[in-house]
Amino acid sequence: MKIYITGLGCVSALGMDVGQNLEALKMNKTGISSDSEFYPGKTIFTGKIAVSNAHLSMKSGPPMSRTSLLAIAAAGEAWQGNKPVSTLRDAFIHATSVGGMDRTEKFYSQYFHSKSGDFDLVRTHDSGNTGEKIAAFLGFKHYINTLSTACSSSANALMLGARMIRAGKADRVLAGGADPLTTFTIKGFHSLMIYDVEWCKPFDHHRNGLNLGEGAAFLLLESEKSLQETGNKPLALLTGWCNAADAFHQTASSPDGKGATLAMQGALTRSKLNPNQIDYINAHGTGTKNNDLSESMALKNIFGEKIPPFSSTKAYTGHTLAAAGAIEAVFSVLAIRNSFFPSNLNFSVPLDETQLQPVSEVTFGKPIKHVLSNSFGFGGNNSSLIFSALST
Amino acid sequence: MFIYKATSVSCQPLFGSNGFAGMLKECTNKPQLIKPEYGKYIPPALSRRMSEILKMSVACAVELTSHDVTLKPEAILVGTGLGCLEDTEKFLQAYLSVSGDLIPPTSFIQSTHNTIAGQISLILKNHGYNMTHTRNTVSFELALMDAELCLMEGRKFVLAGGADERINLLEMAASYFCFGQKQLGSGAGFFLLGAAKGKETPAIKTTVFEVNENLEGEIKTFLSEQIPSLILYAGNPNFPTQFSSIPTLNYESYFGTFFTGPAVALHWASDILLNRGKGEMQHTLFKGSGPVLIWNNLNPATLGLTQVSL
Numbered sequence: 147m148k149i150y151i152t153g154l155g156c157v158s159a160l161g162m163d164v165g166q167n168l169e170a171l172k173m174n175k176t177g178i179s180s181d182s183e184f185y186p187g188k189t190i191f192t193g194k195i196a197v198s199n200a201h202l203s204m205k206s207g208p209p210m211s212r213t214s215l216l217a218i219a220a221a222g223e224a225w226q227g228n229k230p231v232s233t234l235r236d237a238f239i240h241a242t243s244v245g246g247m248d249r250t251e252k253f254y255s256q257y258f259h260s261k262s263g264d265f266d267l268v269r270t271h272d273s274g275n276t277g278e279k280i281a282a283f284l285g286f287k288h289y290i291n292t293l294s295t296a297c298s299s300s301a302n303a304l305m306l307g308a309r310m311i312r313a314g315k316a317d318r319v320l321a322g323g324a325d326p327l328t329t330f331t332i333k334g335f336h337s338l339m340i341y342d343v344e345w346c347k348p349f350d351h352h353r354n355g356l357n358l359g360e361g362a363a364f365l366l367l368e369s370e371k372s373l374q375e376t377g378n379k380p381l382a383l384l385t386g387w388c389n390a391a392d393a394f395h396q397t398a399s400s401p402d403g404k405g406a407t408l409a410m411q412g413a414l415t416r417s418k419l420n421p422n423q424i425d426y427i428n429a430h431g432t433g434t435k436n437n438d439l440s441e442s443m444a445l446k447n448i449f450g451e452k453i454p455p456f457s458s459t460k461a462y463t464g465h466t467l468a469a470a471g472a473i474e475a476v477f478s479v480l481a482i483r484n485s486f487f488p489s490n491l492n493f494s495v496p497l498d499e500t501q502l503q504p505v506s507e508v509t510f511g512k513p514i515k516h517v518l519s520n521s522f523g524f525g526g527n528n529s530s531l532i533f534s535a536l537s538t
Numbered sequence: 539m540f541i542y543k544a545t546s547v548s549c550q551p552l553f554g555s556n557g558f559a560g561m562l563k564e565c566t567n568k569p570q571l572i573k574p575e576y577g578k579y580i581p582p583a584l585s586r587r588m589s590e591i592l593k594m595s596v597a598c599a600v601e602l603t604s605h606d607v608t609l610k611p612e613a614i615l616v617g618t619g620l621g622c623l624e625d626t627e628k629f630l631q632a633y634l635s636v637s638g639d640l641i642p643p644t645s646f647i648q649s650t651h652n653t654i655a656g657q658i659s660l661i662l663k664n665h666g667y668n669m670t671h672t673r674n675t676v677s678f679e680l681a682l683m684d685a686e687l688c689l690m691e692g693r694k695f696v697l698a699g700g701a702d703e704r705i706n707l708l709e710m711a712a713s714y715f716c717f718g719q720k721q722l723g724s725g726a727g728f729f730l731l732g733a734a735k736g737k738e739t740p741a742i743k744t745t746v747f748e749v750n751e752n753l754e755g756e757i758k759t760f761l762s763e764q765i766p767s768l769i770l771y772a773g774n775p776n777f778p779t780q781f782s783s784i785p786t787l788n789y790e791s792y793f794g795t796f797f798t799g800p801a802v803a804l805h806w807a808s809d810i811l812l813n814r815g816k817g818e819m820q821h822t823l824f825k826g827s828g829p830v831l832i833w834n835n836l837n838p839a840t841l842g843l844t845q846v847s848l
Binding site: 187243245251254255257258259265266268269271272273274275277278287288289290291292293294295296302306309310313315329330333334336337338339389390391392393394395396397404405408523524525526527 | 614619620621627629630631632633634635637639640641642643646647648649650651652653655656657659660662663664665666667668669670671672673674677680684687690691707710711714715746748750
């Protein structure tokens with residue numbers, strides 16, 4: 147059974163829609179900038195979206211978390227032109243790790259310093275609620291859910307959507323995720339000492355950590371039956387998926403990349419593809435010492451010496467946490483449809499241990515049939531997705 | 539899907555228990571958690587730094603999987619409405635009181651919702667599908683629906699649970715969620731679920747409805763002609779008229795109120811079915827041969843239904 151992708155929506159530091167994101171990738175233009183908004187007293191690199199909540203907001207209604215606002219922008223783009231149909235069961239699957247913390251942390255700062263705060267700010271705290279706001283805005287009524295598995299969250303949302311379609315539980319699924327920048331997460335990654343003081347360098351020997359970013363992305367998935375009803379134009383297929391637990395450590399990935407290997411292998415098995423059929427890999431590649439080594443080992447486990455062209459796009463967008471899986475899913479589909487490999491910015495020296503060289507210049511004119519996209523999260527939650535061109 | 543093993547931690551003495559269903563008394567005061575002997579389930583070096591929600595969940599998971607190694611779960615699914623609140627607050631306090639980077643990271647690491655499922659996978663050394671669902675009042679039901687998918691996909695056993703913890707700040711903010719004036723509680727309910735029927739394994743099916751004008755019809759379809767003998771509920775008892783003569787119990791008055799209350803209610807429901815007609819179960823509330831229905835209307839706009847039958 148085929149899972150068709152018929153809608154894409156994306157907001158990130160590269161731009162406020164898919165078109166702007168594509169342009170930036172083609173032009174090697176990063177969205178990462180530096181300022182002190184989220185770390186007063188210190189200038190740090192982030193993939194900040196320079197659009198305020200006031201600009202993103204709905205004209206009426208109660209205040210929303212930036213998570214919901216970013217997600218509504220992306221989900222709206224992916225859902226454009228669609229509406230509920232009585233013969234189709236629609237599902238909406240959101241993902242976030244921050245939830246409403248962008249507003250909650252403001253409350254807590256007030257409360258911590260003066261023992262009183264604006265409790266209205268906590269109304270938007272719960273992660274599920276950030277998703278319910280989007281579902282209500284777009285009119286979803288059949289199945290509404292939010293997943294939260296840190297950096298693999300929105301890859302898992304896409305996976306759950308595909309599994310529901312395959313099992314006959316839904317016909318059409320809008321799935322993705324969102325996370326805004328917050329002082330909470332920025333301080334968190336600093337406390338772990340994996341936040342690079344410089345612009346991140348995925349897969350480079352001298353890498354020193356990640357830069358956080360914010361964003362949201364959603365993809366519209368449809369079954370064959372749904373496609374016949376909606377008449378939507380398919381863009382690509384979601385052909386492989388797998389989630390596996392590393393079960394090694396609370397935050398660090400295993401040095402032999404076990405969880406990552408299981409996830410990639412499972413996705414290949416699901417898609418019935420051999421490793422040599424993968425034309426491009428959009429890696430997780432956060433730029434941390436640990437992830438990039440673990441992921442490199444896993445790539446070698448699966449692909450041996452014949453690793454396909456691969457790149458991490460996190461030096462463009464920053465690490466957008468729960469949104470990463472879906473943003474990079476959009477980039478994977480764009481790679482297929484535009485026959486290009488996005489580049490892995492800031493690479494110059496390969497890792498000693500593996501000597502792997504990512505694509506370091508944006509490369510056009512490459513017919514791409516199958517793309518593997520990795521998202522590996524805290525708690526050892528590893529997910530891999532495979533996207534394929536329509537006719538292969 | 540079928541419940542092979544169940545356990546829970548709450549303000550009632552249910553952990554590792556069987557046959558308790560008739561003995562529960564409502565909590566008249568603030569619900570106080572009855573904690574298992576965590577040392578038996580979690581290495582002290584780990585549990586020292588764990589919050590209550592993590593300890594409860596890990597203890598349940600270990601309790602369910604350590605007795606019979608043939609019941610090996612191939613996936614771990616957790617529902618949590620508000621996640622790890624204690625560690626979330628701890629990290630907020632940590633960075634607000636320290637300037638600079640030298641903040642202990644432990645509470646940040648343990649603040650993410652998926653720490654629960656992740657910690658369970660670590661302790662059980664489980665590499666299978668690992669998922670965390672979070673939609674406030676119906677987080678547990680959605681985790682169960684994913685468990686059902688996992689079993690349909692060919693797995694024999696999965697571990698599924700729900701957990702939420704109460705902190706003082708949550709009580710202060712209660713009216714800003716849908717808790718109103720209720721007594722808040724903490725709890726965790728975990729289940730070893732199997733695809734095939736076994737000996738004394740209650741069958742469960744679950745769904746979530748958005749409350750709408752067709753709800754009664756949708757409920758009827760879901761129950762497929764089976765009238766429950768007992769309803770355990772949360773939120774407003776707005777039952778369909780056909781349920782007017784069915785005994786009901788508000789499980790919030792037994793366990794306190796928290797988003798994944800249905801997980802503990804399910805442990806209770808399972809015990810009720812397995813012990814009908816025995817000992818303390820003579821009370822009229824527990825008579826009848828129909829299913830037990832968990833009716834979760836804590837959020838008036840959504841209805842989580844879980845039907846348990848033998």
